[in-house]
Amino acid sequence: MENVVELKGVTKNFKGFSVENMNLEVKQGCITGFIGENGAGISTTLKMIMNLLRPDAGEVNIFGMNYRQHEKEIKQRIGFVCDSNVYYEGLNVKDIKRIVAPAYKQWDDALFHRYVDQFELPLNKAIKKFSKGMQMKVSLAIALSHQAELIIMDEPTAGLDSIFRRELLHVLQELKEDRQRTIFFSTHITTDLDRIADYIAFIHKGNLIFNYSTHEIEENYTLVKGSLDLLDWETEQVFVHVHRTSTGFEALAKNIQDVEHTFGNDVIMERASLEDIMYHYKGGMKHAKFNMA
Amino acid sequence: MLNLIWREYILFKQSMLFFIPFILFLTFFYDGFHTAVIFLGGSFAISFNSYAYDEKAETDILLNSLPYTRKEIIASRYLGGIVHMIVSIAFTSALLFIFNKPYTVTDIAISIALFLVFASLLFPLFHVIKKGYFLTVAVNSFLLITIPGSKVRSFVANLVTAVTEFTSGAMLAAMLIYAVSWGISVIIYERKEF
Known part of the structure; x- marks a missing residue:
């Protein structure tokens, strides 16, 4: 099975915290859950995978390419959901879509509207009036609407009610059935992973403890x-x-x-x-x- | 690239209600000052509007997670600056014409030179100054240029006189400064972490 994400010997040092010599592989067509306690290095790792942070040492390869030479090609194929709202709060969903959609060659407007309907998002209301869960739904609708092959999400289920969490897991399951799609997401709600994850990567104090299939975890x-x-x-x-x-x-x-x-x-x-x-x-x-x- | 510049107009749509009275205010109450400042005010307003928005939101994370390179993001700021300047000059010229206020091509040229110089100084600062402070710095610098009695204003007034005498040379110098500032912003932005 091919690796969509490969981190080789990745190190990132901050004052009082570091991600040490991380070797992580995310397999194509699988859902990999990324777990660890607060401050374990989850967001740092995800940001390095997105090239928002640059490692002090080691290599990050996505789809077998590096960011130095292929930044745009890589990001065309990624849908990213951040743990906080990154959109302009004064804008409505329609305007946010106007800003984001032209960046993607494969933006699918019909699919976007399907998610807008499914997530019951009002198009013309400023997103500052949305709850945290609703803002997360906006990020999800946008991340899922450009035929991304790799979907990276930092705490997508945080702030969501249990019904929508199940709905989201169902959406992810559907995406997974199309074997081209790879989903890598962090969560503190580990029961979500019991339902859908194929692999679990566990990070503790900046070190990757394991990256096993759910079957291997059960066996070991x-x-x-x-x-x-x-x-x-x-x-x-x-x-x-x-x-x-x-x-x-x-x-x-x-x-x-x-x-x-x-x-x-x-x-x-x-x-x-x-x-x-x-x-x-x-x-x-x-x-x-x-x-x- | 065009998408990134267009983004600033989507954001600007929200500020139109502020922009039009602002230009009208400059047109009517700053008669005593050089007409170039009215043009300059317009260019400032559009360019810094998007910076004001970007300061409030996690725009760097948003833009850098989209398929753009950091060089393109900076290029859109600088090319956008020029586009905004042209739009603002067209809009302000129309207003001055409608209200029968005299202006010359030299006024426009001076405002272009001044905008390029001030933008050159302020744009790189956006990536250095702590979030939340940039707009204050930008607005204050504009007020210092325009408030009667301020030393910066008299300096700018002298600069305007000097520029008027050597418009073409000053224009070239301003463009050169803008290009250098662009390069500096790229270097700063390439090293930034979000």
């Missing part, structure tokens, strides 16, 4: 529960993080075979949700530091 990660007497320095090595309670422990492991080999049938293994994984990695870092100290 597991939530383990058992009694405290099973834990010692050696057995704990199979876990990313252990959470102890008075009645026992709950831990995240990233290799099911290791857990079976170490504990046999003495523990209970459950499917780890994305939220479990994020939670334990966040705690896991603290745990590692504690252990080192």
Whole structure:
């Protein structure tokens, strides 16, 4: 399967924060969810993919091309939804379309109006009078109306009510069925990804922890529960993080075979949700530091 | 490119109600000042209107996520400046003609030279000054040129006299400054991160 987005050894340093040596691939025709806690480097990575930020080191290739030589060709083929409203608030949807549409060779006005109808967007009302969710719908309608092959979205479901969130996921699912389309989006609402994602890329403190298919995550990660007497320095090595309670422990492991080999049938293994994984990695870092100290 | 310039007129549509009274105000109350300033005021208003809008919105993110290069975005600002100047001169000439106010081709030439010089100084600043402050700087510089008694105004008045004497030379110099400013803006904008 071809990679639509390739980040090779990408590093970006800011004061007090950096994205370190990131290698990320986004596969063609798939929906990849990009997850991580606030400040993990999600927006920075997405902005580097959009050439809004330039990496200090490493290479960003989109459709096998780089931005130095092919900026316009690349961006013709991308639909981008930012996490904040980037449109002029005093303008209405019609005027915003007048500004954006001529930039794209493949702008499809009929498709745009279909989304406007579907999302129930008023065309002649200034968007400053729109709710955050409505403004997000405007961005989505615009990003989806020029036959983009790659759709990149930063938190598209934030600020949307649950009904529209489902509607959006349905739209994305439809887009995915056309195998040419690749969708890469970040979200804090991991249940959205359970519904539609093929791959999940997880970033933590500027480092890419994994970029697995949902199947691989299910095969590798597991939530383990058992009694405290099973834990010692050696057995704990199979876990990313252990959470102890008075009645026992709950831990995240990233290799099911290791857990079976170490504990046999003495523990209970459950499917780890994305939220479990994020939670334990966040705690896991603290745990590692504690252990080192 | 044309799309980017057209964008500024879509934005300008919102400010028409301000623009027309502004030019009328200059036409009637600035009789004491050089006619070139009336032309200059119009050119300023259209060009800086879009900057005012862009300051409020995340325009850089918008424009840079569209299929334009950064060089094209800057080029649209500078070529747009010239287009706005022509539009504004046509509009202001018509108003002056309708209200029977005298003006000469030299007035227009002076306003062009002045616009090019001031735009050359202010355009690159837009990419350097912190968001929210640019319009204040632009409006204040225009007021300083026009308010009676201001030192900048007397400097500009002297400049106008000098320009009047060497119109063609001044015009060439202004165009050269505009071109250099364009180059500087490209360098600044290419390095910017959004």
